[in-house]
Amino acid sequence: MSSQHGFDGSTTYSRGRKALTVADGVNRVLLELRRLGVDEQDTIISTNVPTRLDGLPRSGVREPDDPGAAVYWEERGGARRVMAIDQYLTVADNLAAIAATLEAMRAIERHGGAQILERAFTGFTALPSPGAEKSWQEVLGVPPDERDIEAVRAAFRRQAAQHHPDRGGSLEQMAAVNAAWQQAKVELGVAP
Template identity: 70%
Template structure:
């Protein structure tokens, strides 16, 4: 397998997800062609890892990085295989099944999440989504993994924001709170 073969596999899998080529960045330590994709036939770099970044139609940004193999082409093929597996899980409803399973675990005794009011420090008489969003932004500024927090802290904040939105009957990003 060549680097070009690996890149083409990745791009084909992303295209099956509906991701356009212009929304994809393939990052390796291999010199690039004029179109920004890695060249084939180059000497194998000391770091053979590969990462693929893309933006979904919803605007969500994603990345898959793999450095398990000693060849860049093999790491790209592994990314393509991972994308294929993700598409299969999505196609067969596995993502919803997993989500329901993990939701069920949170319903077990002792696994209850704190209320959104406790998470944000919002008093019981507050029904203003703007106040909730402001509290969310304050907490996220230190809880985000890029700011020294953790994925778990951000997951707790995001779940609390969803719960507040549901309870208050206001969309998360909506105006007129």
């Protein structure tokens, strides 16, 4: 007799029943996304499990310290979504939980709750990727509504002093600070 811990937190005992694998979880997620009209090529499954050559998580490897899973996808209309779960103790269970959530959301849509579904998915809108370009306000460390050129100039000087290569910064950081200052001057109507 073996025991299994399901993604719902329960423990089940069975004879000869195999445990959920990462591959099972991946397949469930991809199936639910296909049912929502999302192509596999528009999907990224992110875990701390080493990946196969096709980029999907590998089954049969040691469970990572962080078993969380996230799934990113792009809908037909171009909306980008992300759903992340780290509620359970294994990557496979967290992937199965994502699949179960997607299945439940499809049921809402099937039963006429399209507006409810859209509101629910709004919470899963993907954030910009870490490599996405930052605004000049973010780079210089000023509030998004800052319009005072002297306050922006002071922020530029602080960032330049901090990120200058002669003071331990890098050429890339300094280039980003200089580019942000140029963008700020253009946007605020100050001659370059």
